[in-house]
Amino acid sequence: MSVNGAGALMKRSYVIAAVLLVAVVVIAVVAWAMLPTTDSSKTIKYTKVAPNMQADGIAQGSIAGGVSWEPYASQAVLSGNAHVLYWSDEIWPDHPCCVIVASNSFLASNPDVVKSFLKADYLANQWIADAIAHPDSANYTLLLRMGAQFSNVNNTVVASSLEHTKFTADLSPSFIDGLKNYTNDFISLNQVTTATLNQRGYSSVDDFISKYVDDSYLSAIDSVQPSTSGTLTNVNVGYLAGDLHQFARLVATNATVGGGTSLFQQYGINAIASSAGGYAAGPSEMDAFATGTVDIGYLGSPPAILKHLNNDIGVKIIAGANTEGSALVVSNDIHSFADLNGKVIGDPGLGSIQHLLLQAIAEKNGYELVAA
Amino acid sequence: MTATQKPDRSDRSFFRITRGQASDYVLYAISLIGFLAVWWIGSIVLNKPYLPSPPEVLDAFIKSFDKEQAKAIGGLTMGPQVFASLQRFLLGFGLALVLAVPLGLAMGYSRIFEGLGKPIVEVLRPIPPIAWVPLFFVAFGVFLGPVMTIFLGAFFPILSNVMFGVKSVDPTLMDAAKTLGASKSKIFTKVVFPYTIPYMMTGVTVGLGIAWMCIVAAEMIGARGGGIGAIINNSSTIGLYNYMFAGMVMIAILGIVTVGISKFIEKRVSIWMGMK
Numbered sequence: 001m002s003v004n005g006a007g008a009l010m011k012r013s014y015v016i017a018a019v020l021l022v023a024v025v026v027i028a029v030v031a032w033a034m035l036p037t038t039d040s041s042k043t044i045k046y047t048k049v050a051p052n053m054q055a056d057g058i059a060q061g062s063i064a065g066g067v068s069w070e071p072y073a074s075q076a077v078l079s080g081n082a083h084v085l086y087w088s089d090e091i092w093p094d095h096p097c098c099v100i101v102a103s104n105s106f107l108a109s110n111p112d113v114v115k116s117f118l119k120a121d122y123l124a125n126q127w128i129a130d131a132i133a134h135p136d137s138a139n140y141t142l143l144l145r146m147g148a149q150f151s152n153v154n155n156t157v158v159a160s161s162l163e164h165t166k167f168t169a170d171l172s173p174s175f176i177d178g179l180k181n182y183t184n185d186f187i188s189l190n191q192v193t194t195a196t197l198n199q200r201g202y203s204s205v206d207d208f209i210s211k212y213v214d215d216s217y218l219s220a221i222d223s224v225q226p227s228t229s230g231t232l233t234n235v236n237v238g239y240l241a242g243d244l245h246q247f248a249r250l251v252a253t254n255a256t257v258g259g260g261t262s263l264f265q266q267y268g269i270n271a272i273a274s275s276a277g278g279y280a281a282g283p284s285e286m287d288a289f290a291t292g293t294v295d296i297g298y299l300g301s302p303p304a305i306l307k308h309l310n311n312d313i314g315v316k317i318i319a320g321a322n323t324e325g326s327a328l329v330v331s332n333d334i335h336s337f338a339d340l341n342g343k344v345i346g347d348p349g350l351g352s353i354q355h356l357l358l359q360a361i362a363e364k365n366g367y368e369l370v371a372a
Numbered sequence: 373m374t375a376t377q378k379p380d381r382s383d384r385s386f387f388r389i390t391r392g393q394a395s396d397y398v399l400y401a402i403s404l405i406g407f408l409a410v411w412w413i414g415s416i417v418l419n420k421p422y423l424p425s426p427p428e429v430l431d432a433f434i435k436s437f438d439k440e441q442a443k444a445i446g447g448l449t450m451g452p453q454v455f456a457s458l459q460r461f462l463l464g465f466g467l468a469l470v471l472a473v474p475l476g477l478a479m480g481y482s483r484i485f486e487g488l489g490k491p492i493v494e495v496l497r498p499i500p501p502i503a504w505v506p507l508f509f510v511a512f513g514v515f516l517g518p519v520m521t522i523f524l525g526a527f528f529p530i531l532s533n534v535m536f537g538v539k540s541v542d543p544t545l546m547d548a549a550k551t552l553g554a555s556k557s558k559i560f561t562k563v564v565f566p567y568t569i570p571y572m573m574t575g576v577t578v579g580l581g582i583a584w585m586c587i588v589a590a591e592m593i594g595a596r597g598g599g600i601g602a603i604i605n606n607s608s609t610i611g612l613y614n615y616m617f618a619g620m621v622m623i624a625i626l627g628i629v630t631v632g633i634s635k636f637i638e639k640r641v642s643i644w645m646g647m648k
């Protein structure tokens with residue numbers, strides 16, 4: 001190759017480089033121009049932000065608000081940077097939230113252990129109710145301390161959370177109706193199809209909920225007595241990270257509450273956390289059920305419904321955990337829902353009760369919820 | 373063929389299908405049909421939600437372009453997500469190209485630049501670009517974070533290849549240029565740079581593949597503004613695996629198209645350069 005030849009090639013390479021550059025610029029401009037512009041006059045945007053990160057996100061201005069479970073709604077408010085625009089019970093009064101789910105294989109092989117588990121959970125809920133009713137008691141202080149340690153917040157935040165969450169294992173008719181509503185919501189969003197419902201052996205939403213919710217174990221706990229054998233059965237327990245809706249699990253594992261032995265242990269259960277620190281969200285806990293990592297778990301009812309139907313995960317809802325206790329918290333410069341126009345709200349992700357809540361709030365106000 | 377010879381413009385061999393190529397295409401078709409058949413049979417035999425059949429994925433792929441149907445995956449319609457991913461891709465890749473080529477030339481040509489740059493490159497190169505994603509999100513934000521991940525993924529393959537290209541310049545060409553009285557800068561622009569173009573194109577092809585891996589991973593971790601990775605993430609979160617596969621199919625298509633374009637350019641450049 002001579003120098004002149006190299007020069008000729010050089011010219012050609014300039015041409016190639018110029019053509020490539022023009023092509024890249026044209027594609028980039030076209031791509032930019034073709035990005036859909038949503039109607040900003042009636043649009044709310046969502047993005048996935050873990051509940052424990054939402055208060056920081058609001059303070060830093062990366063999100064205008066967040067929908068989270070307690071204690072993180074209270075944490076955002078008490079940080080001084082945010083306030084509640086809607087509590088979840090303003091949208092869905094007394095709505096079901098977290099539930100206790102058990103794998104079908106565990107239910108079949110350990111029915112008595114499941115009843116004992118629910119008995120301990122039930123007693124823990126009673127203990128919580130008693131502690132809340134006596135805010136001057138040592139038990140109330142212990143309750144606050146437990147919650148604060150678990151969720152990495154202060155006692156004031158936990159106390160506020162307790163005011164906005166109802167702890168109950170009951171599977172009342174209104175609880176059941178709420179589960180049906182979530183299923184219908186998923187169907188209207190195309191996230192579950194009636195074909196999938198039928199494929200799993202359910203003829204309708206009513207039929208699905210009547211079969212998916214099994215209250216027989218909860219109904220039988222009256223006759224369950226503390227274990228006398230002294231042997232403990234290992235139970236892999238799933239729960240969500242920092243979620244105080246699942247306070248009963250926390251209380252039932254605490255030795256001080258049981259006078260030296262935890263309620264779970266008193267009923268013959270060695271509760272082993274299936275994931276250190278808990279799962280980030282309900283869908284990942286359901287995936288853990290699918291892999292056999294969890295025997296009994298606390299999680300939001302919407303992901304329990306959605307993932308069971310879509311992924312055929314063999315579990316049943318055997319008890320409630322709480323009702324209410326979620327909120328849309330917004331930055332202090334937001335005074336009405338209209339101020340959120342075109343702004344970004346954080347939520348724990350698709351399939352969560354908080355995402356459904358944000359969807360419902362947007363619809364109630366005549367706004368479209370779109371991805372940020 | 374020497375570089376001084378004019379390339380044969382009437383040569384259409386690139387587009388002409390020879391008998392050997394035809395048999396290759398038959399083999400490609402058999403391979404793809406076989407792959408689809410195994411996938412389909414696998415989905416029937418396993419009968420698990422996580423492995424939808426090809427028709428189910430095709431159905432989801434078509435539905436994903438419809439705004440109403442895409443509500444199922446959080447309103448992430450495929451068209452805008454493809455553009456969102458392409459935007460990041462072009463920005464990140466363009467940046468990598470603009471920075472890696474001159475740096476590669478400098479490091480290949482100058483001992484000082486090589487000495488200064490090589491240790492840093494060798495330290496950073498083994499770190500998977502994905503490992504940087506969380507940091508990039510914090511440092512550069514939700515849009516530029518994924519762009520920087522793509523940049524990093526494409527940067528090193530291009531840099532290494534350009535460097536290698538410069539080092540591979542035939543010494544006799546350099547000597548000839550020197551003998552003809554070419555200055556150092558002339559040698560660099562008239563001999564070294566043209567010589568490295570085919571190597572650069574190889575780096576581009578390798579970088580493209582890595583860049584697609586990076587963009588999807590970054591979008592799955594949490595890009596704002598959607599993207600195909602966000603479709604995959606949303607779909608898997610709620611267990612709609614047919615949509616998840618539809619997103620994967622789209623990445624495969626985009627990957628094949630971009631690498632195909634790059635290989636086409638590489639081949640044309642090689643022909644022009646007299647390498648083939």
